[in-house]
Amino acid sequence: MINERKIRKESNVSVTDGFSKSGYSEEAFSPEPLPLEDLSHIYGIERSHADNVARNALELFDILNSIHGLRPEMRNLVEIVALVHDIGAAMDFENHHKAGRLILLLHPPSEVPERLWPVVSWTAFLHKKRIGNEKLEKLKGKSFGRMP
Template structure:
């Protein structure tokens, strides 16, 4: 990841929102590197998920349509998505959300802090229409519609990127075939079967957001 003090995001990219300090929270930002030491993040998995997220961002950009300036922001989300594992393994998505609410990465603009915490929360469990409705009844629903939309789009990518490293066997994206309303992604590596199945499961949020279907298949053995 490039070393930048702060991401520069245009104000018209759908990311504007009241600061958390206005909501009664006084966050204490931390440098990204500090998270790995303070919260014991599994570095190899975080790096793999970040790599996967960047590749998925690029490959699927014609569908998700996110501004390229958000590419590094997606990478940062990937690096900290599992920040709550050591604190509370079973509910690490909740622990991660709470940690990041109070300690957002200092490299990220304040207006994007809520996305970091909600993406950590949304990366773990199944997501359907009912869960999204319930989500809007919580703090998530207090954000602007634009910020909610951006959060879900980022979370959809992180869920897929995380699933691609589910086996921890260095699976990678292979060939990509674009259909009229579908995209077939081949998964390469020793854990390809496991990770392709996991990606199909974690693609639930993607398929709630977009009409373009994603198909995940292990690459043919050479």
């Protein structure tokens, strides 16, 4: 089990706090990237589930490649995001999407280019929920809305 106090100490927020409620700003700290293997070990990622999600995501990426037209480097991003999507589960299963976002804001995978770090953390956060128009409007006011 991961020690939530370590995350709180590094970020000055609880994993389950909303960022706006805590006064937290994503720009208020410098992320410390970690290799994917270290993230998996430190945060107890359940590897068989992560590998299955990654396989499925890559299969969808390949099948839909002619439609979405993403660059080949995006395939690697999809795989990495799939591998870390549940990174917060060992800390707070019920709110693992929030815990995962915070962990990945603090420690983005070093294999991902810096410009794509926000994509990794927001994908972990958003993978749990259905996003309606109201939620999308709310997210536009956060750093999510400033992503290209």
